[in-house]
Amino acid sequence: MSRIRDKKRTAILNAACEEFANHGFAGTKIVDIASKINLPKANIYYYFESKQVLYRHVLDSFIQPLLMATAPFDQYDHPAEALTDYIKLKIEISKNHPNASKVFANEILHGAPHLPADIIEKLTQQTSRASEKLQQWVDRGLMDDINPLHLLFSLWASTQTYADFNWQIKLHLKTDCISEQDYTDATETLIKVILKGCGVATQVAK
Amino acid sequence: MSRIRDKKRTAILNAACEEFANHGFAGTKIVDIASKINLPKANIYYYFESKQVLYRHVLDSFIQPLLMATAPFDQYDHPAEALTDYIKLKIEISKNHPNASKVFANEILHGAPHLPADIIEKLTQQTSRASEKLQQWVDRGLMDDINPLHLLFSLWASTQTYADFNWQIKLHLKTDCISEQDYTDATETLIKVILKGCGVATQVAK
DNA sequence: AAAAAACTTGACCCAAAAGTCAGGTTTTAG
DNA sequence: CTAAAACCTGACTTTTGGGTCAAGTTTTTT
Numbered sequence: 001m002s003r004i005r006d007k008k009r010t011a012i013l014n015a016a017c018e019e020f021a022n023h024g025f026a027g028t029k030i031v032d033i034a035s036k037i038n039l040p041k042a043n044i045y046y047y048f049e050s051k052q053v054l055y056r057h058v059l060d061s062f063i064q065p066l067l068m069a070t071a072p073f074d075q076y077d078h079p080a081e082a083l084t085d086y087i088k089l090k091i092e093i094s095k096n097h098p099n100a101s102k103v104f105a106n107e108i109l110h111g112a113p114h115l116p117a118d119i120i121e122k123l124t125q126q127t128s129r130a131s132e133k134l135q136q137w138v139d140r141g142l143m144d145d146i147n148p149l150h151l152l153f154s155l156w157a158s159t160q161t162y163a164d165f166n167w168q169i170k171l172h173l174k175t176d177c178i179s180e181q182d183y184t185d186a187t188e189t190l191i192k193v194i195l196k197g198c199g200v201a202t203q204v205a206k
Numbered sequence: 207m208s209r210i211r212d213k214k215r216t217a218i219l220n221a222a223c224e225e226f227a228n229h230g231f232a233g234t235k236i237v238d239i240a241s242k243i244n245l246p247k248a249n250i251y252y253y254f255e256s257k258q259v260l261y262r263h264v265l266d267s268f269i270q271p272l273l274m275a276t277a278p279f280d281q282y283d284h285p286a287e288a289l290t291d292y293i294k295l296k297i298e299i300s301k302n303h304p305n306a307s308k309v310f311a312n313e314i315l316h317g318a319p320h321l322p323a324d325i326i327e328k329l330t331q332q333t334s335r336a337s338e339k340l341q342q343w344v345d346r347g348l349m350d351d352i353n354p355l356h357l358l359f360s361l362w363a364s365t366q367t368y369a370d371f372n373w374q375i376k377l378h379l380k381t382d383c384i385s386e387q388d389y390t391d392a393t394e395t396l397i398k399v400i401l402k403g404c405g406v407a408t409q410v411a412k
Numbered sequence: 413a414a415a416a417a418a419c420t421t422g423a424c425c426c427a428a429a430a431g432t433c434a435g436g437t438t439t440t441a442g
Numbered sequence: 443c444t445a446a447a448a449c450c451t452g453a454c455t456t457t458t459g460g461g462t463c464a465a466g467t468t469t470t471t472t
Contacts, residue, residue: 197403
């Protein structure tokens with residue numbers, strides 16, 4: 001078993017993720033990925049057959065965390081718990097995978113030209129599930145009459161912004177690096193506004 | 207006075223805006239901008255000296271609408287009115303300038319490599335102003351104790367998502383084109399959730 | 413130890429796309 | 443009407459960057 005192969009492949013993928021995040025697919029040069037980890041360009045091509053393939057791997061690596069995030073909607077049967085956990089999870093993802101998130105955001109921004117059809121299918125299904133669950137809660141009077149899809153769009157945008165547009169976040173928070181406290185503030189603010197805004201402010205007694 | 211010049215320049219800028227929005231700076235080919243409006247590539251270079259310059263013009267064209275959007279924070283002295291108008295305005299911008307918005311989003315996503323320093327300065331000042339105004343309202347008890355910056359981040363993200371990530375919006379709304387009704391629903395949902403979420407739900411009697 | 417397998421890389425090739433320009437046509441000013 | 447100014451573009455040069463490859467070195471296997 002070749003240990004070198006795995007080590008170098010992940011090193012390359014990490015460097016590629018950062019480059020793709022900062023420059024997009026077309027703007028990224030293989031030679032820059034290589035020099036970021038002190039390798040000659042040809043070495044990259046020994047491990048990955050093309051720029052496309054490398055990009056796809058980076059993109060794929062983000063799909064799993066993304067699909068996992070909707071778990072709270074299946075797990076709980078009350079909007080207060082589900083929404084709270086969902087927001088926490090999504091902010092956590094932004095904190096832990098800022099670069100992969102940017103690559104994904106870039107992909108969506110440009111109309112998802114490299115996103116495989118089966119991934120799109122999975123994402124739409126997840127969204128339908130979450131949306132239906134929210135509608136049920138609305139119908140059962142557990143929350144205000146909020147359009148589920150638009151609520152989801154807002155949640156996605158508000159949480160992913162801490163990864164995708166972190167340049168802007170850092171600018172206005174006047175910091176070089178979004179701190180632990182900032183993420184906590186973001187999570188707290190969002191939970192406070194969304195729960196109250198949906199009419200599920202305080203956790204009802206069970 | 208050359209009428210041709212102005213007409214063609216704006217035609218080129220419009221085509222360029224769409225191409226840059228869909229493919230990013232590096233992914234856009236001058237020849238594609240040209241053929242989109244049935245011009246030979248060399249003609250583009252007669253009107254704009256370089257791809258960089260063309261891109262800067264597209265980017266600049268979005269700055270004014272963007273800076274205008276904060277007007278409600280100066281105009282009103284109550285969060286209910288200001289937030290309502292701000293959300294309406296921002297959604298309107300997403301509806302009317304989806305391409306320019308995408309170009310701007312792409313710029314921020316990649317760390318604003320082409321954004322002039324004076325624009326950045328203006329944006330930070332606007333944000334400080336809006337943020338201070340929100341804090342005043344919190345202090346005067348006109349709204350709940352919400353972190354102003356994080357609230358702004360959320361508002362930006364939630365409104366811009368209808369332009370920047372419209373591919374995703376269309377996918378989940380199962381439509382080819384976001385309808386007037388969809389924008390109305392988005393605006394309504396956001397206003398409802400944000401106002402109630404901030405504790406300024408119903409407009410208080412003056 | 414020696415053969416096989418895995419890894420490395422400088423030098424190269426080539427397609428794509430930015431950018432130029434000379435010599436033309438059209439428009440405008442007087 | 444004519445001369446200057448503005449406009450147009452096919453054909454060209456230049457640069458960039460993805461991808462290849464042959465000739466190595468290192469590691470693993472037997």
